[in-house]
Amino acid sequence: MSVSTALSDTTDIPAYMQAVGSAAREAAQGLRRADSGHKNGALEAMAERLDKAREAVLAANADDMQRGRDAGLDAALLDRLELTEARIDAMIAGLRQVAALPDPVGEVDGLRARPSGIQVGQMRVPLGVIGIIFESRPNVTVEAASLCLKSGNACILRGGSEARSSNAALSECLKAGLKDAGLSASAVQVVATTDRAAVGELIRMPKFVDVIIPRGGKSLIERVSREASVPVIKHLDGVCHVYVDATADVDQALAIAVNAKTQRYGTCNTLETLLVDAPVAERLLPALAERFAEHGVELRGCQRTRQVLTRITPASDDDWSEEYLAPVLAIKVVDGADDAMAHIERYGSQHTDAIVTRDYSLARRFMAEVDSSSVMVNASTRFADGAEYGLGAEIGISTDKLHARGPVGLEGLTTRKYIVFGDGQTRQ
Amino acid sequence: MSVSTALSDTTDIPAYMQAVGSAAREAAQGLRRADSGHKNGALEAMAERLDKAREAVLAANADDMQRGRDAGLDAALLDRLELTEARIDAMIAGLRQVAALPDPVGEVDGLRARPSGIQVGQMRVPLGVIGIIFESRPNVTVEAASLCLKSGNACILRGGSEARSSNAALSECLKAGLKDAGLSASAVQVVATTDRAAVGELIRMPKFVDVIIPRGGKSLIERVSREASVPVIKHLDGVCHVYVDATADVDQALAIAVNAKTQRYGTCNTLETLLVDAPVAERLLPALAERFAEHGVELRGCQRTRQVLTRITPASDDDWSEEYLAPVLAIKVVDGADDAMAHIERYGSQHTDAIVTRDYSLARRFMAEVDSSSVMVNASTRFADGAEYGLGAEIGISTDKLHARGPVGLEGLTTRKYIVFGDGQTRQ
Numbered sequence: 001m002s003v004s005t006a007l008s009d010t011t012d013i014p015a016y017m018q019a020v021g022s023a024a025r026e027a028a029q030g031l032r033r034a035d036s037g038h039k040n041g042a043l044e045a046m047a048e049r050l051d052k053a054r055e056a057v058l059a060a061n062a063d064d065m066q067r068g069r070d071a072g073l074d075a076a077l078l079d080r081l082e083l084t085e086a087r088i089d090a091m092i093a094g095l096r097q098v099a100a101l102p103d104p105v106g107e108v109d110g111l112r113a114r115p116s117g118i119q120v121g122q123m124r125v126p127l128g129v130i131g132i133i134f135e136s137r138p139n140v141t142v143e144a145a146s147l148c149l150k151s152g153n154a155c156i157l158r159g160g161s162e163a164r165s166s167n168a169a170l171s172e173c174l175k176a177g178l179k180d181a182g183l184s185a186s187a188v189q190v191v192a193t194t195d196r197a198a199v200g201e202l203i204r205m206p207k208f209v210d211v212i213i214p215r216g217g218k219s220l221i222e223r224v225s226r227e228a229s230v231p232v233i234k235h236l237d238g239v240c241h242v243y244v245d246a247t248a249d250v251d252q253a254l255a256i257a258v259n260a261k262t263q264r265y266g267t268c269n270t271l272e273t274l275l276v277d278a279p280v281a282e283r284l285l286p287a288l289a290e291r292f293a294e295h296g297v298e299l300r301g302c303q304r305t306r307q308v309l310t311r312i313t314p315a316s317d318d319d320w321s322e323e324y325l326a327p328v329l330a331i332k333v334v335d336g337a338d339d340a341m342a343h344i345e346r347y348g349s350q351h352t353d354a355i356v357t358r359d360y361s362l363a364r365r366f367m368a369e370v371d372s373s374s375v376m377v378n379a380s381t382r383f384a385d386g387a388e389y390g391l392g393a394e395i396g397i398s399t400d401k402l403h404a405r406g407p408v409g410l411e412g413l414t415t416r417k418y419i420v421f422g423d424g425q426t427r428q
Numbered sequence: 429m430s431v432s433t434a435l436s437d438t439t440d441i442p443a444y445m446q447a448v449g450s451a452a453r454e455a456a457q458g459l460r461r462a463d464s465g466h467k468n469g470a471l472e473a474m475a476e477r478l479d480k481a482r483e484a485v486l487a488a489n490a491d492d493m494q495r496g497r498d499a500g501l502d503a504a505l506l507d508r509l510e511l512t513e514a515r516i517d518a519m520i521a522g523l524r525q526v527a528a529l530p531d532p533v534g535e536v537d538g539l540r541a542r543p544s545g546i547q548v549g550q551m552r553v554p555l556g557v558i559g560i561i562f563e564s565r566p567n568v569t570v571e572a573a574s575l576c577l578k579s580g581n582a583c584i585l586r587g588g589s590e591a592r593s594s595n596a597a598l599s600e601c602l603k604a605g606l607k608d609a610g611l612s613a614s615a616v617q618v619v620a621t622t623d624r625a626a627v628g629e630l631i632r633m634p635k636f637v638d639v640i641i642p643r644g645g646k647s648l649i650e651r652v653s654r655e656a657s658v659p660v661i662k663h664l665d666g667v668c669h670v671y672v673d674a675t676a677d678v679d680q681a682l683a684i685a686v687n688a689k690t691q692r693y694g695t696c697n698t699l700e701t702l703l704v705d706a707p708v709a710e711r712l713l714p715a716l717a718e719r720f721a722e723h724g725v726e727l728r729g730c731q732r733t734r735q736v737l738t739r740i741t742p743a744s745d746d747d748w749s750e751e752y753l754a755p756v757l758a759i760k761v762v763d764g765a766d767d768a769m770a771h772i773e774r775y776g777s778q779h780t781d782a783i784v785t786r787d788y789s790l791a792r793r794f795m796a797e798v799d800s801s802s803v804m805v806n807a808s809t810r811f812a813d814g815a816e817y818g819l820g821a822e823i824g825i826s827t828d829k830l831h832a833r834g835p836v837g838l839e840g841l842t843t844r845k846y847i848v849f850g851d852g853q854t855r856q
Contacts, residue, residue: 029773032797106796112818118807120817125799127829210829231659231830252852259854345457354848367847368534369460371553379546379850388855389548389846390540401555401638402659403830406846418817418834419795420782422807424680426687427816 013193017201020156021208023186024129028154030184032126036103038181039149043099046177047092050142053173054088060169061138068162080136081162091142091170094393098146101392104411105152108419117425122416126152128210130413131202132395133158133224135216138166144215145174145188147395151413154187156209158202160216161194168192203228213408215396233408236399237323237349238268240381243340243366245357246279252378253280253356254287259380260354262295266325268397269352269374269384273320273330275340278304281333285309288331297327304333320347337362344370351399352376352384373399373406441621445629448584449636451614452557456582458612460554464531466609467577471527474605475520478570481601482516488597489566496590508564509590519570519598522821526574529820532839533580536847545853550844554580556638558841559630560823561586561652563644566594572641573602573616575823579841582615584637586630588644589622596620631656641836643824661836664827665751665777666696668809671768671794673785674707680806681708681784682715687808688782690723694753696825697780697802697812701748701758703768706732709761713737716759725755732761748775765790772798779827780804780812801827801834 031039050057061083068078104124111121130153134140141157148155159167171190178185191198203212203224212232214224225232242260244253260271276284285308292299299305300315309331319330320343334340337355344353354376355366363377374384384406386394391409398404404412459467478485489511496506532552539549558581562568569585576583587595599618606613619626631640631652640660642652653660670688672681688699704712713736720727727733728743737759747758748771762768765783772781782804783794791805802812812834814822819837826832832840 029797032799114816114818116811116816118804118811118816120811123795123803125796128799231828233830249852255852255854263855367551371460371556372845374846374848375551376546376848377850378852379848380854382855383544383546383548383848383850383853384846388542388544388546390542400659401843402661405843415829415833417800418802418812420802420804420807420811422805422811424677424683424806425811426683426808427691427810 013195013197014201016193017191017198017205018208020189020191021129021205024154024156024189025208027184027186028126028128031149031152031154031187034152034183036105038183039103039152040099042149042178042181042183043095043146045180046142046146046174047095049173049176049180050088050092050095050170053169054085057088057166057169057173058083058085060165063165064138064163071162073162077136077162081138081166083138083166087139091139094143095146098150098393101150101410103150104414109416116427117422119421121419123419124411124414124416127413127415129154129156129208131156131158131209131212131230133199133202133212133214133216133220135160135220136162138163138170140215141167141170141190142174143393144395147393147410147413149187151410153413156189156191156202158191158199164194199224200227203230203232206230213396233396233398233404233412234400235268235397238270238351238399239272239321239323239347239349240269240351241273241275241340241344241348241353242271242381243275243334243337243344243353243355244277244280244284245337245355245359245362246277247358247362248277248280248356249358250280250284250287253284254291256354256356256378256380257288258291258295260382261292261297261329262327263380263382265327267382269381270325271329271381272322272324273332273347275332275334275343276305277337277340278333278335281305281308285331292329295327297329300328300330302332305331323349337366341366341369344372348372349399351397352381354379354381373397441623441625442629444621445619445626445633446636448617448619449557449633452582452584452617453636455612455614456554456556459577459580459582459615462580462611464533466611467531467580468527470577470606470609470611471523471574473608474570474574474602475523477601477604477608478516478520478523478598481597482513485516485594485597485601486511486513488593491593492566492591501590505564505590509566509594511566511594515567519567522571523574526578526821529578529838531578532842537844544855545850547849549847551847552839552842553845555841555843557582557584557636559584559586559637559640559658561627561630561640561642561644561648563588563648564590566591566598568643569595569598569618570602571821572823575821575838575841577615579838581841584617584619584630586619586627592622627652628655631658631660634658641824661824661826661832661840662828663696663825666698666779666827667700667749667751667775667777668697668779669701669703669768669772669776669781670699670809671703671762671765671772671781671783672705672708672712673765673783673787673790674705675786675790676705676708676784677786678708678712678715681712682719684782684784684806684808685716686719686723688810689720689725689757690755691808691810693755695810696751697809698753699757699809700750700752701760701775703760703762703771704733705765705768706761706763709733709736713759720757723755725757728756728758730760733759751777765794769794769797772800776800777827779825780809782807782809801825
């Protein structure tokens with residue numbers, strides 16, 4: 001966030017954020033009462049409003065792009081900031097996809113009679129008000145708003161200052177859609193100041209905000225987690241491993257390792273450290289090195305790896321806990337699954353770890369014992385994703401253990417309350 | 429916690445707590461691998477050890493009682509501190525009950541095939557290491573340890589200093605039981621210092637502790653929540669309501685209100701504010717006043733309540749948000765369910781709220797719209813309890829929305845990770 005001048009002339013940030021929070025809390029009460037049809041109607045209305053406002057949205061985005069170029073933003077950031085007709089099409093399609101998802105709210109689990117005569121179950125309900133803090137991509141505004149609305153939550157969105165004009169234009173479409181459907185426009189609020197103090201307020205309003213989801217770089221997430229008094233669903237490191245067991249099908253291992261590393265470099269579920277069981281090292285490593293050379297991936301190996309691949313860089317201890325997010329792969333030769341699991345326990349980030357094996361019992365052990373948000377047998381770590389898992393859409397991937405772990409879809413934006421049906425029962 | 433001298437001569441509290449934390453983390457790895465039979469064996473061994481150590485436990489407790497009397501602890505505190513043969517019997521029975529509960533760990537939900545060919549599901553797994561901070565009742569040591577062990581978690585228990593000798597003696601039985609079953613004795617650790625700095629360390633070791641559960645008074649819980657860097661499952665206020673609708677069966681309303689208020693005064697699910705729909709006020713209130721007078725319950729009413737019950741104390745605005753935990757009840761006459769729900773929304777603590785009604789649609793609305801951890805129709809709020817809900821045992825009642833809400837049993841001490849089965853699938 002390189003630009004920090006205020007969009008509005010709001011000077012009393014605490015008072016402004018209190019007003020935003022209070023309006024969100026009130027809107028959340030209304031949303032709790034809204035049925036699926038009503039919420040889906042609003043999503044459809046938002047899609048229509050966005051479709052009609054293409055010109056205004058693109059013009060606002062052009063302002064942001066110009067300001068970004070003037071401020072010297074790099075090409076990757078500018079690419080994330082840019083909106084095109086195709087990206088608007090994707091946002092509209094996204095709104096309709098979310099409307100088509102099943103609504104988790106109201107689902108009742110485990111309703112059963114108790115000896116006292118009462119019936120007890122758990123009903124899925126919205127969390128209430130969700131604060132989302134994100135960086136340059138303006139399409140997050142639409143995506144986050146749609147998931148919060150569908151799950152019955154009001155949301156307060158704080159986007160990056162680079163995207164302020166785009167976010168303001170998108171916000172108009174979302175609010176108009178809410179009004180078209182007869183819902184409170186305060187159900188989705190985009191924070192209308194780029195003053196960083198607004199974030200400080202947002203994360204310290206437990207009276208008005210039930211959970212904060214920061215989406216962005218590690219420093220943003222760490223700051224938010226450290227300073228928040230509101231619970232945070234967070235996503236930190238993804239130091240993901242593939243362990244190739246001695247019994248593995250070598251071709252399968254090759255395909256999985258190459259896909260997990262090279263399909264995309266910058267994602268959290270990308271392979272960062274490959275663990276190779278000693279008995280397959282000599283067969284697997286040369287073929288791997290060849291494939292990775294084709295992709296321009298730099299390899300860094302432990303001493304035993306370098307006995308086979310003599311020309312690669314030595315890995316230092318730091319490499320084992322590094323999330324490269326780049327065409328670099330650390331490789332370590334280990335002595336069996338226990339050694340591999342000990343390495344994952346020590347250096348991993350409990351995000352996504354996979355084993356490649358033909359050994360049934362070992363597959364079961366790895367599945368049960370590796371304490372990560374996704375644990376896989378014979379599949380690429382790149383599958384750790386809301387869409388691939390069938391969640392329909394994801395608001396993020398949680399590396400926390402409490403509440404939501406792994407990809408967070410609509411269900412992760414809800415909670416369950418107990419419901420009790422009686423006919424006058426009293427406790428004895 | 430009036431006594432604050434150290435039990436052990438531990439002077440370097442941070443180093444001591446780090447050692448405790450590190451041992452717990454290691455023990456948690458072992459527990460993740462332990463199957464149900466193994467964990468149940470340890471619970472049975474703990475029960476046997478406790479049965480054989482009755483004399484030592486009672487002697488240790490006599491020390492605590494003597495010190496408590498010398499320190500001038502009040503009768504209620506001394507009662508909570510005291511162990512008797514019957515209370516030891518209850519602890520032993522509790523250990524066996526927990527052994528008999530179904531083990532939530534390893535349960536897989538929603539395993540299904542995805543278009544990519546992978547199979548995805550969610551597996552219930554232990555949280556890891558649980559820190560529990562509690563006050564005078566030494567039986568919490570055994571109860572908390574058993575629930576953590578059964579759910580596959582290591583635990584660090586920090587009891588009240590008044591109970592230090594009792595807790596140390598109980599801890600010996602638990603550790604011996606773990607060893608008998610071949611599990612690490614560090615799976616249950618009772619903090620061996622009463623220095624308050626130990627709590628400060630425990631709640632700030634995210635590397636070693638996955639969640640903190642404080643059990644005790646509000647000031648303890650608020651302090652822990654404020655200072656912790658580890659997630660906290662907490663229990664704050666229980667300002668519970670019963671709303672008697674105009675259509676209610678008056679006898680049922682009477683029975684529920686009296687039970688909810690008088691069955692026990694000091695519990696969090698006790699009724700604190702009764703809301704009465706205007707059309708039934710004249711019929712209900714005099715009968716209620718009579719019943720409450722028999723129980724010695726002081727009534728405090730709003731102006732309209734006092735038009736019917738002319739002699740009772742006026743309720744001030746503070747009464748609506750007061751958790752009396754005493755034979756006092758606030759009463760307010762309201763105009764229908766919307767007015768009642770608005771009152772609950774404004775003054776309630778989102779713990780447990782009930783409606784008494786014969787109106788089907790209204791029952792459904794109240795159930796859906798009241799945002800509390802337990803919402804009831806025609807039943808006493810006193811049912812909001814792990815045992816009454818069939819959880820088998822409870823570690824506490826959560827007033828949080830994330831993770832666990834309401835009574836927390838074994839399931840609340842676990843989390844779910846994604847598991848993926850493939851045959852070499854890669855992401856396209």
